[in-house]
Amino acid sequence: MFTNKEYLKIMVSMTLNYGTLMALMMVCDQMLKGMGYSNTGKLTSITIASAMIFGILSNPLFSFLLRKTKAYKAVSIICNLNYI
Amino acid sequence: MILIVYISAALVNSLPVHTFSSINSIVEDVFQISQLNVTLNALLFTIAHPIFAFPWNWVLNKYGIRPGFIAGGVLLIIGVWLRLLLQVGNSTYCLIGSALAAIGNIFILNTPSKVAINWFSAERVPIVTFTGILSTLISLTVGASVPGFLIDSHSTPDDIRKFLFIEACVITVPIVLLIIFFKEKPKNPPSKTAKIIFHE
Numbered sequence: 001m002f003t004n005k006e007y008l009k010i011m012v013s014m015t016l017n018y019g020t021l022m023a024l025m026m027v028c029d030q031m032l033k034g035m036g037y038s039n040t041g042k043l044t045s046i047t048i049a050s051a052m053i054f055g056i057l058s059n060p061l062f063s064f065l066l067r068k069t070k071a072y073k074a075v076s077i078i079c080n081l082n083y084i
Numbered sequence: 085m086i087l088i089v090y091i092s093a094a095l096v097n098s099l100p101v102h103t104f105s106s107i108n109s110i111v112e113d114v115f116q117i118s119q120l121n122v123t124l125n126a127l128l129f130t131i132a133h134p135i136f137a138f139p140w141n142w143v144l145n146k147y148g149i150r151p152g153f154i155a156g157g158v159l160l161i162i163g164v165w166l167r168l169l170l171q172v173g174n175s176t177y178c179l180i181g182s183a184l185a186a187i188g189n190i191f192i193l194n195t196p197s198k199v200a201i202n203w204f205s206a207e208r209v210p211i212v213t214f215t216g217i218l219s220t221l222i223s224l225t226v227g228a229s230v231p232g233f234l235i236d237s238h239s240t241p242d243d244i245r246k247f248l249f250i251e252a253c254v255i256t257v258p259i260v261l262l263i264i265f266f267k268e269k270p271k272n273p274p275s276k277t278a279k280i281i282f283h284e
Contacts, residue, residue: 025228026126029108030119038237044106045232052225056218 013080021051086203086266087212090195093157093262094219096255097192100164100185101129102228103251107235107244114172114241121175125167125182132186133193140190149198150268156191157259159184164252172241192262193220202268206275 001007025048032040032047066075104111104125111122144152163185169177196216200209234247273279 022126022130025102025105026108026123029106033109041107041110041232041235041237043232044108045229048102048106049225049229052221052228056221056225059218 010076013076017080025051086199087215089258089262089265090199091215091219092258093153093192094196094216095223096258097160097189098220098223099227099251099255100160100167100182101189101224102126103167103231103248105228106232110235110237110239111244113237114239114244115170115175116173117175121179124179125175128179128182129186129189132183133190136187136190137194141194144191144195144198148268149195149202150266152191152195153266154263156188157263159188160192161188161252161256161259163188164248164255168245168248168252170241170245170248196220201275201277203270204274206277209275 028047029040029044032043037043062075062079066072069075104122108119108122111117112119140152140156143155163181163183166181166184167178169181171177196213197209199216200212204212231247235244269278
């Protein structure tokens with residue numbers, strides 16, 4: 001499993017994506033407070049909820065795209081566009 | 085029945101993960117504890133997952149899903165109730181509670197595909213697995229979002245403890261139902277894969 005380069009690419013990509021999301025969720029409140037926002041609790045809740053809801057809704061969309069096109073590389077790139 | 089019990093448990097299983105994430109700074113101010121101690125409550129779940137995922141998976145394969153649910157459920161319930169002992173200037177019990185909940189959480193988190201294979205026909209396995217995973221995501225979203233709307237900068241330690249109490253009750257009921265009503269497998273295997281697994 002760990003000698004397969006393609007698997008390693010997916011694993012590293014997913015690790016970094018998920019790790020970044022978790023880290024952002026944990027420090028989002030502190031970041032918003034540092035930026036001078038008041039009532040950061042509500043803002044953080046909205047930010048986290050929108051990210052998760054978008055993830056849940058886009059899941060069937062990307063599954064459909066993958067099944068239809070089999071363009072795994074292109075879909076992976078679209079999924080990671082936010083990091084550019 | 086099995087699916088309802090399992091999905092309702094999956095819907096509450098990840099509620100405690102990000103309880104403090106959206107009210108991080110409020111908890112820090114109200115309870116006068118360090119930012120690291122507040123963040124640790126969520127971080128413990130992330131730390132526990134890679135450490136315990138493989139051994140717990142082995143336990144589930146060796147002893148079955150039901151014993152795993154009992155162990156995980158008990159740890160989760162003890163953990164969320166221990167978090168009520170969060171005091172001004174002292175978060176030790178809360179952190180111990182989060183650690184126990186994090187260890188127990190993995191038992192239920194890792195099981196959608198196992199439950200689907202044991203209980204449902206081959207055509208239904210993907211949809212049941214997806215429902216289990218979706219329930220976990222919804223649980224994470226609700227657990228991270230709700231505290232921010234109910235707790236604000238004017239909240240007192242009692243308000244936050246009251247919220248933790250409600251959260252503990254909401255988590256306890258479905259987990260207890262899971263422990264009582266969940267059965268390991270049906271009398272007749274629902275698929276060829278299940279038949280092979282049952283005979284192992």
